[in-house]
Amino acid sequence: MLKVYNYMEYIVANELEKLLASTEDTCKCQKCKLDITAWTLNRLPPKYIVSEKGRIYTRLGEQNTQFRVDVTRELTKAILYVNKNPRH
Numbered sequence: 001m002l003k004v005y006n007y008m009e010y011i012v013a014n015e016l017e018k019l020l021a022s023t024e025d026t027c028k029c030q031k032c033k034l035d036i037t038a039w040t041l042n043r044l045p046p047k048y049i050v051s052e053k054g055r056i057y058t059r060l061g062e063q064n065t066q067f068r069v070d071v072t073r074e075l076t077k078a079i080l081y082v083n084k085n086p087r088h
Ligand SMILES: [Zn+2]
Pocket: 027, 028, 029, 030, 031, 032, 033, 086, 088
């Protein structure tokens, strides 16, 4: 089934897992991860695509470097923010 997806959500989730894997002092509970994801997505432009869910992952490698840098920069800020203001 084809649907409209915000491709940015998948990129942010993917990059967040990588960042969390390399940090020790960040809470990795579901609540904090979702807070970090929401904070980041509110600061990045959405990228809507028409696709089937399973096919989005295969496109993750095609993103350009600047795009990835922007996502990582906002995610890093979000992690710092949520670390200081955990909601649990
Ligand atoms: Zn937490």
